[in-house]
Amino acid sequence: MHLVEAVGVTKDYAHGKMALPALRGISLELSSGEFAALAGPSGSGKTTLLNLIGCLDSPTSGKLTVAGTDVQTSSPTTLARLRRERLGFVFQTYNLVPVLTAYENVELPLVLLGRKRDASTRAAVMSILSEVGLEGLETRLPSDLSGGQQQRVAIARALVKQPALVLADEPTANLDSDNARAILDLMSHLNSVKGVTFLFSTHDQLVMEYARRIVSLRDGKIVNDERR
Amino acid sequence: MLGFYLSLTLKNLLRRKRRTLLTAAAIAVGILYFVAFDSMLSGLNQEAVSNMISFETGHVQLTAPVGTPAPSVEAVLADVRSQADVVGATPRFVVPAMLVAEADELPVSVVAVDPKSDTQVFKQAHYVTEGQWLTDGTMIGAPDTIEEPTATAPISIVLGQRIAGLLGLTVGDSVGIRLNDATAMATATAGAPPAAATVTGIVNTPHPTVNSSQIFVAVGRARELVDAAGVSPSTVVSVSVAPRRTRDPIRIVASIGTIAGWKVESWNDTATFLAIGSGKRTYAMALLGLVMIIATIGVVNSILLSTMERTREIGILMSIGMTRSQIVTLFVMEGGGLGLLGGLLGAVMSVATNYYLVEVGIDIQSILGDIDLDIGYPIATAMRGAWNWPMLIVAVLFGLAVSLIASYLPARRAAGLDPVACLRRL
Ligand SMILES: Nc1ncnc2c1ncn2[C@@H]1O[C@H](COP(=O)(O)OP(=O)(O)OP(=O)(O)O)[C@@H](O)[C@H]1O
Ligand SMILES: [Mg+2]
Numbered sequence: 224m225h226l227v228e229a230v231g232v233t234k235d236y237a238h239g240k241m242a243l244p245a246l247r248g249i250s251l252e253l254s255s256g257e258f259a260a261l262a263g264p265s266g267s268g269k270t271t272l273l274n275l276i277g278c279l280d281s282p283t284s285g286k287l288t289v290a291g292t293d294v295q296t297s298s299p300t301t302l303a304r305l306r307r308e309r310l311g312f313v314f315q316t317y318n319l320v321p322v323l324t325a326y327e328n329v330e331l332p333l334v335l336l337g338r339k340r341d342a343s344t345r346a347a348v349m350s351i352l353s354e355v356g357l358e359g360l361e362t363r364l365p366s367d368l369s370g371g372q373q374q375r376v377a378i379a380r381a382l383v384k385q386p387a388l389v390l391a392d393e394p395t396a397n398l399d400s401d402n403a404r405a406i407l408d409l410m411s412h413l414n415s416v417k418g419v420t421f422l423f424s425t426h427d428q429l430v431m432e433y434a435r436r437i438v439s440l441r442d443g444k445i446v447n448d449e450r451r
Numbered sequence: 452m453l454g455f456y457l458s459l460t461l462k463n464l465l466r467r468k469r470r471t472l473l474t475a476a477a478i479a480v481g482i483l484y485f486v487a488f489d490s491m492l493s494g495l496n497q498e499a500v501s502n503m504i505s506f507e508t509g510h511v512q513l514t515a516p517v518g519t520p521a522p523s524v525e526a527v528l529a530d531v532r533s534q535a536d537v538v539g540a541t542p543r544f545v546v547p548a549m550l551v552a553e554a555d556e557l558p559v560s561v562v563a564v565d566p567k568s569d570t571q572v573f574k575q576a577h578y579v580t581e582g583q584w585l586t587d588g589t590m591i592g593a594p595d596t597i598e599e600p601t602a603t604a605p606i607s608i609v610l611g612q613r614i615a616g617l618l619g620l621t622v623g624d625s626v627g628i629r630l631n632d633a634t635a636m637a638t639a640t641a642g643a644p645p646a647a648a649t650v651t652g653i654v655n656t657p658h659p660t661v662n663s664s665q666i667f668v669a670v671g672r673a674r675e676l677v678d679a680a681g682v683s684p685s686t687v688v689s690v691s692v693a694p695r696r697t698r699d700p701i702r703i704v705a706s707i708g709t710i711a712g713w714k715v716e717s718w719n720d721t722a723t724f725l726a727i728g729s730g731k732r733t734y735a736m737a738l739l740g741l742v743m744i745i746a747t748i749g750v751v752n753s754i755l756l757s758t759m760e761r762t763r764e765i766g767i768l769m770s771i772g773m774t775r776s777q778i779v780t781l782f783v784m785e786g787g788g789l790g791l792l793g794g795l796l797g798a799v800m801s802v803a804t805n806y807y808l809v810e811v812g813i814d815i816q817s818i819l820g821d822i823d824l825d826i827g828y829p830i831a832t833a834m835r836g837a838w839n840w841p842m843l844i845v846a847v848l849f850g851l852a853v854s855l856i857a858s859y860l861p862a863r864r865a866a867g868l869d870p871v872a873c874l875r876r877l
Contacts, residue, residue: 279770279870300774307772314770317763317877322462332771334455380771 224291226388226420227253227276232285234271234443245271247443248285253422255387258414260431261424263440269424270392272440276422277310277390278302290387307335311381313391313423318377319365325352325372326361329379336384348383355379355409371402378409382419391423395430407433460784463757464792470753471789477749478793478854479800481742482846486801488738489846490808490836497837502658504718505574509541509691510700516712517687521674524688527710531692536703539571539693542670544686546677550666551627551645552618559614560665561628563673572693575609575654575667582622582652585609585669606672609652611662624650628666630680646676739846743853746793750857754786758865765865766873778866779859786858790851798847805843808836 232249235242246268253259253276261269274280275287278294279302287294290309292301311332312318319328329348330340338344352361355375365373374394381389391410395403411433413419423430431437439447464471504510513531515524524542531540541564548561566585570576576584585607606628610620620626627645648668655662668676677686694703700717707715758765765778773781812835 274871274874277770279874303769303772303774305772306770310772312767312770314767314874318767320459320764320767322459322466331455334452335772335777337452340454 225252226255226257226290227251227422228286228288229276230286232272232275232282232287234268234275234280235283245443246275246282249443249445251438251445251448253388253420255420256414256418257436258411258421258434259423259436259438260434261422261438261440262426262431262434263424264426267440268443269426269440271443273390273392273422273424276388277312278305307332308384309387311384311386311389313374313377313381313389313394315393315396316370316373318380319373321365324362324364325357325368325376328365328376329383332380332384348379351379351383352376354382354413369402371398371406374398374402374406375409378406378413382413386419388420388422391421393424393426395425395427400429403427403429456780456784459781460788463761463785464788467753467757470756471792474749474753474789475793475796478746478790478850479797481739481746482794482797482850483800483804484742485739485846486797486839486843487804487808487836489839489842490805491813491834493837493839493842494808494812494835498657498835500718502656506656506658506661508689508716508718509572510694511692511703511707511715511717513690513692513707513710514714514716515688515690519688519712524690527713528690530710531690531707534703534706536695536699536706537692538695539568540690541565541568541572542688542690543569544670544673544688546673546682546686547631548666548676549629549631549645550614550618551629552620552624555618557614557618558631558664561630561673561676562665562667563670563677564667565670572691575656575661578654578656579609579652580612580655581615582609582650584652584654585667606646606648606668606676607651608648609654609667610650611665612653612655613659613663614666615650615653620650620653622650622652626650628668628676630676630682646679739849743849746850747853747857750786750789750854751861753789754782754858755861755864757785758782758861762868762873762876765868766870766876769870769873775866779862782862782865783855783858786854786862787851789858790854793854794847794850797850798843801843801846805836805838809838812836 229249229251232246232251233244234246235244237243249268249272261272263269271280275282275294276289278289278292278297281295290305292305294302297305306312319325320331323331326348329352330344333344333347334340349361352358355378357372357375357379360368360372363372365376368376374397378389378391378394381391389410394410395406398406407430410421410423414421423434425431434451436450437447438445439449513527515527528540528542531537543565544563546561546563548559550557550559564573564575564585570584605625608626608628615621618626626648628648629645652667654667692700692703694700700719704715704717709715768778768781
């Protein structure tokens with residue numbers, strides 16, 4: 224069984240009375256341990272597909288299964304639990320809760336999972352923070368961190384609960400190439416060493432160099448799916 | 452989990468210090484307004500009750516049936532005085548009369564008092580501003596005379612200050628008293644000459660009715676007046692009782708039990724006519740409602756703004772797996788924080804303001820100027836507040852409850868947002 228299975232998934236957005244198709248029949252399988260990129264020009268449907276796989280939205284038609292759960296027929300509460308327990312998210316910018324420190328932002332998913340704020344939780348948070356290279360910055364607020372550091376916090380927050388899948392929507396689009404490279408190195412490292420499954424979207428050539436699978440979208444359709 | 456919520460709530464409230472403070476201040480002012488209003492009402496009530504006890508009824512009042520002969524009254528008095536919790540008891544009766552001073556006539560109440568025991572129960576004697584309170588004798592300068600020297604000697608009377616003012620009387624002046632007997636009123640045969648009396652004292656009490664309409668006469672001389680006017684059979688005598696401790700009245704009422712034909716009441720029973728207790732309190736509650744509507748608008752506005760400013764944050768929290776009810780909790784707790792802060796602020800402001808209202812009060816006379824304040828209600832010229840801690844607690848809790856409820860609607864709206872739509876906002 225695949226981690227993600229999409230069969231003929233479509234998504235229409237209501238635009239006044241018209242239904243604008245953003246995805247037109249996506250069929251895709253994603254397995255554990257993959258490091259895959261969704262590539263395509265602006266408006267091709269990358270974010271829409273990531274949101275569907277991330278259970279933040281439901282398909283208009285077709286069948287989408289994420290970690291064994293049918294996204295279309297599940298209640299909002301079930302989907303929230305799935306996100307809480309199995310999925311991690313990294314967005315392009317403004318990922319963090321602004322009043323919480325780097326440490327507290329990373330701790331948040333564990334709190335939501337009902338973990339006590341004890342020594343073992345603290346150890347887990349500190350170790351993931353050091354893994355993304357943020358030792359010493361735990362008590363900083365997001366506004367006191369650089370864009371690259373903020374993305375590291377977001378990655379740490381996505382990883383701290385050891386999710387089945389991390390979805391990253393253009394995680395490096397707001398970073399300069401050095402910082403982008405560092406973030407990609409980190410994600411790639413986490414994938415190969417810890418087996419974390421990543422699906423990220425990009426239209427950046429640099430990012431695609433890192434990907435071990437590239438799914439190309441155009442006008443809401445998959446036009447190419449290549450593994451390297 | 453709760454600790455995390457609490458610290459997150461606190462941080463979010465601190466992030467918008469000005470708005471938080473303004474909203475809390477609105478709640479606080481609402482609480483203050485209500486507490487002060489209630490304090491003044493309670494103060495009025497307390498003063499009215501205390502005036503009634505001190506000048507009209509005593510803590511317990513026994514009212515004789517019409518036409519009770521004097522020996523029966525004496526017997527009841529003796530019986531009441533023998534009760535363990537009783538420190539004093541005195542008889543009184545009141546008859547309507549006209550006070551005649553040269554060409555002027557003024558309707559008054561003649562209050563017949565027993566000079567020997569009246570001060571055990573009533574406080575008029577402490578408020579004599581001119582002359583002196585009634586003594587056993589009726590002759591000026593002969594206080595210890597037990598027997599009336601002659602039946603024609605003028606009657607000593609003590610006047611309320613306002614009567615004296617209206618008629619221009621001072622101690623030593625001669626006046627006439629003519630009792631209003633029923634037949635005389637009906638047939639307008641008030642031709643008989645009024646009984647001669649001399650002003651021996653003037654009282655100025657906190658009880659306006661006393662000042663404006665009562666004249667005090669020793670009970671013996673009052674009897675003569677009553678007998679002469681032929682109103683004796685309709686005279687109602689009462690016995691007023693002072694208890695050992697102020698909370699004893701009810702016990703005394705119980706221990707006296709029933710006396711055939713007599714009515715036995717504690718001030719609690721009598722005070723029910725002071726409708727301010729219930730009627731005006733409804734008004735206060737309506738005021739509380741109004742004020743809290745303002746607070747509600749403040750809280751709804753504040754939380755709604757928070758949810759709108761933090762739309763993206765809501766999307767992020769949803770993507771991490773926060774459920775709708777957790778989002779609701781987050782914002783309702785923020786509303787609760789506003790309510791708590793407002794309540795705290797309101798309590799401090801209320802206590803400070805109420806301290807002033809209780810200790811200093813509001814001087815009605817300075818507000819009304821020379822207008823005579825006789826609203827037929829036993830209060831003096833300065834309105835004092837009263838401490839009413841349960842009301843303060845109720846007001847604070849009410850503010851908190853209102854804040855929680857008011858924040859629920861915008862919180863629910865936020866929780867119902869589409870996460871994808873939230874995340875599209877930057
Ligand atoms: N909430 C929405 N309402 C209406 N139309 C939408 C909505 N979200 C996306 N769309 C439309 O759906 C199509 C796909 O959008 P999507 O955001 O998935 O593209 P994308 O590949 O992520 O583009 P970009 O590279 O610019 O982020 C676009 O035409 C977009 O305008
Ligand atoms: Mg996009």
